[in-house]
Amino acid sequence: MADQTHGAVDSLLGLLSSAIKDEARLLGGVQGDIQFIKDEMESMNGFLLHLTKTDTPHDDQVRAWMKQVRDIAYIAQDIIELYKRDLRPPGSGLWALVRHVPVYLRTMPARHRLATKISELKVRVRDVGERRQRYGVTVPDSAALKPTLVDQDGKTDEKREDFLRALEDDHNREAPCPSFSTAIAMLPCGLASEAGSDIQGILEKCLPDHVDSMKMLLRALYAYPYGTKDELQKLLKKLTHRSANVKWEVMVFCYGKLSTHYKSCLQYLTAFLQEIRISRTSLVRRWVAEGLVAKYEGAQPMEEAGERCFNELVFRGFICPENPGATGLKIKSCKLDDSVGKFIMRISESENFVAGALPTHLRHQVEIRKIVQRQPPPEKPWPRNIWDDLCIRVPRKQLDMKDIDDSTAADGGKLHPMDDMVNLLKSLPKEYRLNVLDLGGCKGLKKRYLKSICEVLSLKYLCLRNTDVSRLPRQINNLWKLETLDIRHTVVPPADTEHIFLPNLKHFLAGQIIRQAGDKTESFRTVRMPRKIGKSTEILRHVEISRGEVDLERIGHQKQLRKMGVVLDGSGDNIKHLLRTITKLSECLRSLSVWITPSDKAGDEGVTLNSEDSIVAAFSPPKQLESLNIRFFNSGVPSWIRGLENLSKITLRDTQVTREGMRTLGELQGLRCLRLRHGSLTENSITLDKGEFKNLRFLLIDQVSIITAQDGAAPKLEKIVWTFDRMEITQDTISGINHLHSLKELELHGEWNDPGGHMKQAIAGHPNRPSITGTPVQTRLSGPPCA
CATH class of the missing domain: 3.80.10 (Leucine-rich repeat, LRR (right-handed beta-alpha superhelix))
Incomplete structure (x- = not known):
């Protein structure tokens, strides 16, 4: 529980620091209140940091106080974020300031209400701080502290790969009772010699029945070997007891070698215990949205820190990779071993103040996923009088089911799962912050349900993938904190996204490939590029470019864009503007997907993605590009991909690549995955x-x-x-x-x-x-x- 609370306070402190920097825009008195809250929360955070390092279990008083700190951290973050939102700067120049005056006057009452809440929050923060002293919640003795654990780099390097291979080779070569001699000899910091007898003693207790536990232990020792001799002796002592649960004790030891943030991310997997497989990208984005991932030096964006955490948990053996992906560089999906699932459930319950229950945010995620996985009840036929009335007013051939209000559909008397969802959302306390709502695969997701979802203003992650949602309500713009919107594999009309403006949106995911039965041709159905987007967009795929230069110019200003996917007409002007956009993003773009439809304009038949064909001056290819996906009739292979050292994955459709083009592909030193779809070769x-x-x-x-x-x-x-x-x-x-x-x-x-x-x-x-x-x-x- 200390880990979760420490993470919540960490996130708040960053926001408070940002708010104080904008002191010129703070109302009188608010600046002092925010500074006081920041100072108090820093002191509490220092205390929490000590608690995360202690080996002694937390008593009821400590756990109660930590729960209060975590709750107030969430409340404070929401209030400060709202205050900063209403204080958005008007822009530069006198004219911008004059234009902002009406907005400033209109929001003054709301700003003063928030200022009052901040003043009340200051009192609550002071009370929580004093309550710790009043009930004797003290700093742990330094003798009981564990060594500080920091986030590991989590990257797959050659040394780690060699160690994993040695581990598997030892297992296979020496089965059924391996000695793991090669892997033990590879442990860093001289552990094999310094604590070799302890490791051998643990090995004897684990084998032959608990080979996987021994492998997990050796992974933990390889990943974080510092200060482990005494801990190994304690573990060996525990395993000597006749009633010892070997798998549990080893897992507790390995869990203890994780950093605070990695523990929080692992506990979050309790929300996926009923899943057959877990998508890596969805999991990482949910971690980021929940604020569980720690910033580290040089990590931009936060998703990279989440990828580090995922890779580390895979290496430690807590997550089982299921689909290694075509390139073998990144795991596409994973799953949880039953024993690991039971372990993190017990750990999460033990760190909650309410005995035998999950922490609130995990419990709600589990409830939401159960609701989503329920099948909606069969609908009754439309009442005859309603149907006849509609047929009188509207010819049957023109009748659209959307003419009938969702609420008129009978459902056999059973409550629709989405009704349960809406009831759950309405039952949440006002101060509770729901960051993630994953409705992937849900059926019966009507527009009225989405309107209720759009009232949850705290949402940062909303997944509607593979749902039958047919419209996006305009109220979706209320979700001003939303960072991820996933509407892939839906039938949302293209125009529904034109007027979306979500200023904090980082990941916008849409579209699907349509394959006609018995037909080799493919088409791409997606939504249009929003007319307004924020400046923090990292992923934009796939969007339809309906306004040519205007849309592409807007994309070119996204200096943090890592993944771009566009669908556009293959006219010469569009290709020229596309190449200019790629040039503007050449320093940040890592994934590029271009789906180009035939142009009706005369003279556009010979247009390709080669810069010389489109007369683009000073074209610069994306230097960091890792993935390229092209569908462009008779375009061949772009000559500018030569020299892209990081390009590891290429997918081609309808490109009619010649033998010379294949030689160009064959020369790419980093290419690990090549997909040659229909029509890609001459x-x-x-x-x-x-x-x-x-x-x-x-x-x-x-x-x-x-x-x-x-x-x-x-x-x-x-x-x-x-x-x-x-x-x-x-x-x-x-x-x-x-x-x-x-x-x-x-x-x-x-x-x-x-x-x-x-x-x-x-x-x-x-x-x-x-x-x-x-x-x-x-x-x-x-x-x-x-x-």
């Missing part, structure tokens, strides 16, 4: 030449009939995914597969037959014996190959 075959694709791990090819690999090509290629309609395997279908020395898996999608056993022979002759996913049909296929 030929019906692909050749991997010697010396090309030196670091490629994953290759996806679509509608190609022949793959040829020369000796020395793609030496690190591990997986090929091959998609086609129908194909008969011949000796030339996949020639030189034995030259792909690292190949582990061949995944086939489509109807195929191998009457001559050529595929089986090729796999049998490969040193890795790669697996084949996909079952061949038993009869000879008719029709043209790879139709």
Whole structure:
């Protein structure tokens, strides 16, 4: 509980410091109150920092006081943020100041009400501080303090990879009772020699029944080895008891080696115990929205700090990676082991003031997720009198179901899950701050429910992905603190987002690829670019560019934009403005997705994404670009991707890449994932030449009939995914597969037959014996190959 409270106060102190800097805009008396609150909260934070370091359990008095501090920190943050919002500067210059006068006068009553709340808050903060002294809540004795733990770098480096490989090799080589000798010898700071006997003693207690526990312990010692000899001796002593729960004691030890912020992030996973899989990006953004992630030097943006935390929890063994992603660089999704889930549930409950219950913010997240996962009750047919009345006034062929109010739909007498959601939101205390609302996958999400959700002004994260929401209410602009809005895979009309203005929005996610049944063509459905966006946008994908230069000029001013995805007409003017926008973002852009539709203008047939074709002076490619996704008819490979050392993932559609273009791709040293979708190649075959694709791990090819690999090509290629309609395997279908020395898996999608056993022979002759996913049909296929 000290960890959670310390994080809440940390977040508040940053806001207070920012508010004090704007002293010229503070009403009389408010500045002194805010300074007093800041000083008091700093003192409380110092005390909390001591509590997070102590080895002794917190008594009821301490826990009660910590709960009061955490509650008041949340209340204070909301009040200060509202006050700062109403004091937004008018801009520069005399005219801006004059224009701001009506706003200033109009908001004066609200500003004075907030000033009164700040004055009342000052009294409450003083009372909480005095209450600690009145009830004898004291600073822990220095002898009981643990060593300070700081956030680790959480990045996958070669040394860590070597250690993990040694750990797995020890397990597999020495099963069923491994000694982990190689991994123990790799422990830093001389632990193998200094505390070797203690580690061996713990090893004997863990094996053979608790191999995973021993692996988790060794990971913790590798990640944070400082001051562990005494702790290892204490752990060994606990394990010698006949009734000791080995898995629990080892997990408690490893949990203790996490920093305050990492513990908070781990506890937050209690909200996902019922999930089959957990999206990495969604989890990280929720951590950031909840204020659980700590800032660290050089980390911009905060999501990078969240990624560090995720990577560290994976390395420590608390999170199990499920989908490593195509490049192998980032995990796409993860899951929780049952034992870890039970552990963090017990830890979270033990740190809450109410025995046997989760902390309030975790409990509400669990309740919300249960509501979202419920299936809505079947709707009754429309009452005949309502239907007949509508049909009289509106011809049946023109009747739109939106003409009927949501509330008239009968639901069989059962309460709709979203009604329960609205009731839950209304029951929350005014001072409670709900930061995250994840409605992903929810059905029956009507506009009236969204209007109620838009009354929760504290929201920072709102996910409507994969819901059946059909409209966005204008009240969504009330969510002025919103940082993430996810409306991917919905049918929200394009125009609904034009008038959205969310000044603090960092992540705007929209759109979906539409594939027609039995048709190879694809289209992209998304919403239009908002006419107003804040200056802190980091992710904007995908939006439709409907106003050409105006929209692209607005995007070009987003100096923190890391990921951009746009859908636009492929006219020469649009491409020219797009390249200019990319130039403006060349220092910050890491992911670029461009979905270009054919232009109707004469003379635009030969336009490509090459800067020389669009006559753009001083074009500068994005130097930090890691991912590139292009759909552009007959555009080929942009020549400016040469020299982009960080480019690791490329997806192409309808680009008609020539053999020369393939050579350009093959020269990219950092390329790890290549997806060649429908229409991406001019030929019906692909050749991997010697010396090309030196670091490629994953290759996806679509509608190609022949793959040829020369000796020395793609030496690190591990997986090929091959998609086609129908194909008969011949000796030339996949020639030189034995030259792909690292190949582990061949995944086939489509109807195929191998009457001559050529595929089986090729796999049998490969040193890795790669697996084949996909079952061949038993009869000879008719029709043209790879139709």
